[in-house]
Amino acid sequence: MESTAVKPQFSEAAQAEIARICKQYPDDRRKSAMLPVLHIAQAEFGGWVSPEVQDLVADVLGVKPIEVYEVSSFYTMFNLKPVGRHVLEICRTGPCMLRGSDELTAQLERITGAKVGGPASEDGLFTLKEVECLAACGFAPIVQVREQYYEQLDTPAAVDAMLAELRNQVHRPALPWEENGLPNAVARN
Amino acid sequence: MGRKLLTEHINVEGIDTLDVYRKHGGYRSVEKALKTMTPEEVVEEVKKSGLRGRGGAGFPTGLKWSFLAKPEGVPRHLVCNADESEPGTFKDRQLMAKLPHLLIEGMITGSYALGANTSYIYIRGELLYVLRILEKAIAEAYAAGLLGKNILGSGYDLDLYVHPGGGAYICGEETALLESLEGKRGNPRNKPPFPAVQGLWARPTVVNNVESIAAVPVIVNEGGDEYAKIGVGKSTGTKLISACGHLNNPGIYEIELGLPVEEFIYSDEYCGGIWKGRELKAVVAGGSSVPILPKELILKTAAGANRLMTYESLSDGGFVTGTMLGSGGFIAMDETTCIVRNTWNFSRFYHHESCGQCSPCREGTGWMEKVLHRLEHGHGRMEDIDLLVSVAKQIEGNTICPLGEAAAWPVAAAVRHFRDEFEWHVTHAKAAAQPGAVYPGTLVTV
Secondary structure, three states, X not given: OOXXXXXXXXXXXXXXXXXXXXXXXXXXXXXXXXXXXXXXXXXXXXXXXXXXXXXXXXXXHOOOHHHHHHHHOOOOOOOOOOOOOXXXXXXXXXXXXXXXXXXXXXXXXHHHOOOOOOOOOOOOOEEEEEEOOOOOHHHOOOEEEOOEEEOOOOOHHHHHHHHHHHHOOOOOOOOOOOOOOOOOXXXXX | OOOOOOOOOOXXXXXXXXXXXXXXXXXXXXXXXXXXXXXXXXXXXXXXXOOEOOOOOOOEHHHHHHOOOOOOOOOOEEEEEEOOOOOOOOHHHHHHHHOHHHHHHHHHHHHHHHOOOEEEEEEOHHHHHHHHHHHHHHHHHHHOOOOEOOHHHOOOOEEEEEEEOOOOHHHHOHHHHHHHHOOOOOOOOOOOOOOOOOOHHHOOEEEEEHHHHHOHHHHHHHOHHHHHOOEEOOEEOEEEEEEEEOEOOOEEEEEEXXXXXXXXXXXXXXXXXXXXXXXXXXXXXXXXXXXXXXXXHHHEOOOOOEOEOOHHHHOOOHHHHOOOOOOOEEEEEEOOOOHHHHHHHHHHHHHHHOOOOOHHHXXXXXXXXXXXHHHHOOOOOXXXXXXXXXXXXXXXXXXXXXXXXXXXXHHHHHHHHHXXXXXXXXXXXXXXXXXXXXXXXXXXXX
């Protein structure tokens, strides 16, 4: 993994949010803030957590870097490699499969040119990722993009509408502690 | 139409705001409990209600509460399990997103009953948008004096926080959830000690499902005895059923326990029958972990009685001819569904989600996935079918947490009830491996 020349730093707004979150746990249990802080880090630094960003999280929480690595590698939501501007997480589990998730995956691969589990599409806009049950089985098939669920993607029109919306979304939606959303970098292949 | 104890007002506009929620009777249980009842009296009402854990295990909630250790000077915690991840289950997500104050009300009343002054809602990381909804509602509750110091002048203090997971089915297991809440990998703990004695940060802790906690307000308001009048036998009250798969009207239904399964599937009031005019082939009635049943056995027990939506009726016949109510994740499959493919899909899920601590689960889930993959893709052997049953048996009972069983049961049940279809995948391997291939033995209308 290439190293970043400048050490990453959280924005002031993110630092304030992290301070708020850390107060939710006893003072000597700061490590408990690990998952929420990793989520903030991923939103802050382009949709993935590089080793440098994970070291920063360790610093902020006062734990050893290995304690962050073992967590980030266990939970599937944390991307450990660079991603495209939008990560499309396609549910592949039984109830979604019954309503066409295999066909949806094939369709998204065809339209974007990206492959599930592979690098981002050539234009850098889309990374495709298959995930397990997203708890929206009655509205299958489903794609999650950041905090947004796109449901009932069983028609070409629904898929097109989702992709059009995402293509126009240069900045991700702002999070509650931000004034503006940050862009994910367009991934370089 | 049965009574709706949790979701009566779910479609009222603005019900996610404190004002509208209160206008519809919200937070009455907090006033009643904190001002007129002792914590022990609240626990007693929950015991009398017969409420059973709605996450899947069905353990009596009041009894679980009564196990909580109360050593002098040690804080204790109520933790809500909102890590809804059991395939087929999506009730908690809807309940929290639409009725955030109902869960908060249940958390306040429940925390008071347990003597907890700091409580947490552990929500799966994928539901960050629901976390935002809950945090907004919590802020409203603080501003109204329903959270924080000296709630409604009662002298009782409570802080309530929402904590996101990071994407791991295993964190729905309560000790893995607590590890995760402590900022670690979600590896389930050995028991004992149970969380009631040493839970979050080694303090006494109760972990309850969203729907269980959401039932506490109505139990406190109307009394445990009133609640217990709804339902059949030891299946009291109402249950949220997540209906999905090949149904005309998939969605979430609050039913009175005791509703006949046949009515639930075919009545227009509920699922409205099977889509595309097709025949029902099989149902997984309580989330992907419970045994699959063919149409005949989901509608009627082996003895010929109507199958009801209750803990007891669904498990009638044990695992030979029965299943479980589980989480209420109700997955219907039409006649064109390939059972082998579906079983392979679920096996892949459990292999993916095994935390890797226990060899029987870590290795066994992988073997089952591999064997099912080759059966589905035209490379299966006849002896593979018994091999699956053998691997499933060797996982069962040999792991720290129930994920092993959750992975083994669906495979064993699929072979038990659909062996012909597995054999067809060997004898007609080439045809069965075609995309969209359908086993002709169960086709009726197509």
